[in-house]
Amino acid sequence: MIQFNNVAKTFRRARVLDGITLNIGLGERVALIGSNGAGKTTLIRCLLGEYTFDGTVAINGLDPRSNRTVVLGQIGFVPQLPPPLKMPVGQLIEFSAALCGTDPLRIHAIAKRLGLDLESILARQFVRLSGGMKQKLLIAIALGRDAKVLVMDEPAANLDPEARKIFFDLLAERLEDATMIISSHRLDEVSALVNRVIEMDMGKVVLDDKVADAISLTATLTCRIVLSRFEPAFAKALDGWKFTSHDENLIWEGNIAGPDRLRFLGIISRYTALVSELSLAEAKT
Amino acid sequence: MKQLWLTAKLDIVESLRARWFQIYTLVFGGIVALLFLFGLTESRVLGFIGLSRLLVTYIQLTMAILPIFVLITTVRSVAGDREAGVFEYLLSLPVSLSAWFWGKIVGRYIVVFTPVFLAMAGAVGWATIQGIEVPWEMFGYYTALLAVMAMCFLGIGMLISAIARTTDMAQGAAFMVWLFLLLFLDLILLGVMIQGKVAPEFAVTLALANPLQVFRTAALALFDPQLIVLGPSAYVILDLFGVAGYKIFALVYPATLGLLSATVGYFIFRRGDLP
Numbered sequence: 073m074i075q076f077n078n079v080a081k082t083f084r085r086a087r088v089l090d091g092i093t094l095n096i097g098l099g100e101r102v103a104l105i106g107s108n109g110a111g112k113t114t115l116i117r118c119l120l121g122e123y124t125f126d127g128t129v130a131i132n133g134l135d136p137r138s139n140r141t142v143v144l145g146q147i148g149f150v151p152q153l154p155p156p157l158k159m160p161v162g163q164l165i166e167f168s169a170a171l172c173g174t175d176p177l178r179i180h181a182i183a184k185r186l187g188l189d190l191e192s193i194l195a196r197q198f199v200r201l202s203g204g205m206k207q208k209l210l211i212a213i214a215l216g217r218d219a220k221v222l223v224m225d226e227p228a229a230n231l232d233p234e235a236r237k238i239f240f241d242l243l244a245e246r247l248e249d250a251t252m253i254i255s256s257h258r259l260d261e262v263s264a265l266v267n268r269v270i271e272m273d274m275g276k277v278v279l280d281d282k283v284a285d286a287i288s289l290t291a292t293l294t295c296r297i298v299l300s301r302f303e304p305a306f307a308k309a310l311d312g313w314k315f316t317s318h319d320e321n322l323i324w325e326g327n328i329a330g331p332d333r334l335r336f337l338g339i340i341s342r343y344t345a346l347v348s349e350l351s352l353a354e355a356k357t
Numbered sequence: 358m359k360q361l362w363l364t365a366k367l368d369i370v371e372s373l374r375a376r377w378f379q380i381y382t383l384v385f386g387g388i389v390a391l392l393f394l395f396g397l398t399e400s401r402v403l404g405f406i407g408l409s410r411l412l413v414t415y416i417q418l419t420m421a422i423l424p425i426f427v428l429i430t431t432v433r434s435v436a437g438d439r440e441a442g443v444f445e446y447l448l449s450l451p452v453s454l455s456a457w458f459w460g461k462i463v464g465r466y467i468v469v470f471t472p473v474f475l476a477m478a479g480a481v482g483w484a485t486i487q488g489i490e491v492p493w494e495m496f497g498y499y500t501a502l503l504a505v506m507a508m509c510f511l512g513i514g515m516l517i518s519a520i521a522r523t524t525d526m527a528q529g530a531a532f533m534v535w536l537f538l539l540l541f542l543d544l545i546l547l548g549v550m551i552q553g554k555v556a557p558e559f560a561v562t563l564a565l566a567n568p569l570q571v572f573r574t575a576a577l578a579l580f581d582p583q584l585i586v587l588g589p590s591a592y593v594i595l596d597l598f599g600v601a602g603y604k605i606f607a608l609v610y611p612a613t614l615g616l617l618s619a620t621v622g623y624f625i626f627r628r629g630d631l632p
Contacts, residue, residue, distance in 0.1 A: 120449045122631040141360075144451035155446040158374040159367060167367055171360065171450045197374065210446075223449075 073098045073251050074119070074221065079127035081114050081275075088114045089125065090275035096251055096268075098220075101243075103262045104255040106272035112255045113152075115272070116223055119253075120149060131221060145172060148214030152225035152255070154198075154206035161201070161209065162194035172217045179216035182242065183209060186235050203230040215242055222246065225255045228262075232312045233336075237292075237329035240265070244290045260338065264331030291330030291354060297340070298323050298349035306343050327355070360452050364460025365467070367447075372468040377430045382472040384426070388418050389476040393483065408484045409492045409580070415480070416499050416576045419473060423503070424510045424569060425535045427469050431514030432527035435461070440524055445632040454627045462515055462619055470507045474500060495579055498604065502575055505612045509568045512615030516622035519629075538569045561593040568611040575607030 074096040081089040089111050096102055104112050117123045121136030121143065129136060136143040157164060169176040183190045186208040193201065201209070207230040214222060222243075228236045243252065243265065256262045259269065263283070271279035295315075299306065302321040313336070315326030328336045333352065340347065372378045392411050438444055448457065477500065481491050513534060521527035541563060564570045574594065578584060582600050584591035598606050 117445070117630075117632060122445065122448055124628070124630055141451040141453055144449060147449070149446070149449040151442065151446050151449075153442055155443040156441050157371070157443060157446075159370045163367070163370055167363055168450055170363055171452050 073100075073132060074253075075128070075130045076115070076118075077128045077130075079115070079118055079125055079129060081111075081118065081123060081125040088275050089118070091127070092275075092277060094270065094277065094280070096253070098251055099248065100268050101247075101252040101266040102254065103259060103266040103269045104253055104272065105257070105259050105262070105269065107257065109274075110272040111275040112272055113225065114275075116149075116225065116253070116255060119223065120144065120147065146218075146220040148217065148219035148222045150207075150210045150214045150222075150224040150227045152229070154203070154210060157198040159198060160195050161190065161198055164198050164209070165190075165194075165213065168213045169216070174217035176216075179212045182216045183212035185242065186212060186231075186238050188212065204232060204235070207231055208235060211239060211242075215246070220250055222250055222252045223255075224252070226257075227254065233328065233332060234312070234314065236332055240329050240331045241290055260334040263334060292327050293330055293333060293352045294325075294355050295328055295336070295353075296323070296325050296349070296351045297347060299346045300348040301346060303343070303346055306346055309339055309343065328352075330354070358456075360456035361460040361463065364452060364457050365464035368461050368464030369468055372434070372465065375434065377434070378468060378472075381426060381430065381469075384422065385419070385472050385476040386479070388415060389480045393480070408480065408489050409495055411480055411484075412477070412492070412495055412499055413576070413580060415477060416502065419503060420506070420569070420572050420576065423473060423506055424538070425532075427507060427510040428514045428517070428531040428535055429528060430469075431465060431511060432518045432521065432531045433524060435515065435518035436521055436524040436527035439518075439522075439632060442632070448631050454631075455623070458515075458623045458626055459619075462511060466507060466511055469511060470504055473503050473507065477503070498579060499576070501608055502572060505608050505615075506568070506572055509611035509615035509618075512617070512619035512622070516618040516625070519622035519626040538567050541567045541570065557593055561597075565594070565606075565610075568614055571607050571611055575604060578603060578607075 074094070076092045076094040079089055079092040080087065088109075092111075092115060104115070106112050114123065118125050118129050119131075119136060121129075121140055124137070131143050131146065134143050136147075159167075165176050165179050169179060180190050188205060188208040190209075193205070198206065198209070207227070211224075211227060214224070228239055231239060246252075252266070254262045254265055259271075263269075267283055269279065269281050269283055270277055297315075299322045307317070307321065310324060310326075313326055313328065315324045317324045340350065389411075392414055448454075477496070481496055484491055514531060517527055517530045517534065521530055565574075574584065578600065584594060594603060
């Protein structure tokens with residue numbers, strides 16, 4: 073599906089990619105991790121045909137640079153930083169849909185599922201949306217077409233827990249017919265989404281490992297937390313996760329998305345001193 | 358072609374919401390309004406009166422402002438978009454590089470030329486209502502000159518944007534190009550060259566290679582066909598082209614220069630890193 077063959081990229085004298093060779097097959101969900109400057113973004117830009125480089129990159133045997141429209145027609149891309157576009161949301165959707173040959177209503181439908189009411193913001197400039205709204209719209213544009221490859225740079229970073237749950241559901245719907253490359257600084261942010269981890273450092277692949285594909289993207293976990301004493305900061309941290317409390321805010325209950333469990337535990341870990349009991353159980357199907 | 362128009366439309370919408378465009382429109386609309394306000398159509402200079410007088414003043418002012426405005430705004434927005442990640446996202450969509458580059462030029466051209474033209478057309482419209490005689494031939498030729506001037510400096514701006522990797526570099530380069538052209542606009546400099554035993558033909562050729570000088574001379578030629586104010590240079594120019602020939606040259610050469618610059622810019626753009 074995707075082949076990187078001895079890909080090298082140098083900016084002035086800095087070698088940012090140093091002979092990357094990778095094969096990524098259909099249906100693989102790859103976490104591309106590494107610290108800042110590891111070469112993740114550069115590798116993605118080579119894949120999108122945006123950079124010139126030594127070596128070859130091919131998607132289904134086609135070079136993304138010389139076959140731009142064909143290759144990029146199969147790729148849905150979500151950047152880490154939303155571009156500061158001044159155009160209205162409606163026009164961005166029309167433009168993307170027209171180029172990708174998809175129905176704008178598909179983008180509308182996915183945005184709606186993510187909790188983004190497009191009708192009320194169609195005339196608003198993209199740059200004036202909140203970070204979360206921008207992210208949802210870019211995800212909707214990437215998923216609102218028949219992309220065979222999804223390339224996402226920290227896609228869930230600005231989403232609230234509810235939108236993340238829906239985002240995981242949307243990805244689960246594409247498991248059979250799409251390859252996903254999800255870039256992140258931290259493995260715990262994306263570990264539950266992927267079945268392969270590629271770690272980069274100084275422009276090289278330092279780890280390429282298959283991981284257990286045990287966590288279902290659509291799984292839901294029931295969570296119960298008992299506190300020894302209540303602190304308002306704890307309630308604030310759980311804001312957005314839609315938990316309910318009783319017994320004078322000492323018992324908290326709610327559901328979290330399976331792939332979000334590490335992120336959730338990371339948040340709870342800040343209040344370890346308050347937590348006297350915590351249980352996570354997979355909801356029975 | 359569909360991709361090209363989509364890109365052009367996108368650039369127009371982006372530009373219409375940009376602050377530079379609002380200032381740009383205000384400047385050219387404001388110039389015409391001020392010229393009317395100060396009663397320029399009532400004054401007489403070198404035998405010019407009415408709308409001809411206004412158009413002559415308008416094109417002189419436009420020649421001073423438009424090149425630097427087009428150069429700076431083009432390089433600022435193109436290089437700025439690249440730096441801000443706009444290229445990274447929009448070029449991840451399935452649009453061909455030729456449609457993207459030329460679409461941007463078409464969109465930008467419409468945005469740059471329309472306010473300048475509308476300001477002049479507005480003046481003509483107002484004059485018609487007021488019963489002032491409209492010099493249609495002059496209006497037609499000045500419109501063509503402005504169209505070509507916008508094309509020329511837009512092409513140069515796109516070339517600079519394709520070469521420069523940062524907004525600062527692009528802005529600096531655009532300013533230097535304008536300054537360089539301005540330097541060779543100075544007829545005194547050409548006079549010194551001629552005094553320094555440089556062949557007059559060479560000095561004039563140098564002047565005519567400068568699009569700013571070409572526009573200036575063409576604007577002059579319309580009310581001073583013998584180019585008396587240019588002094589001896591006029592003999593070389595008129596011997597070489599003739600009056601009508603020079604008017605055609607003043608349209609063809611800058612248009613060619615603009616298109617050539619844009620084409621070179623396109624090949625540099627498609628050969629290198631896009632974002």
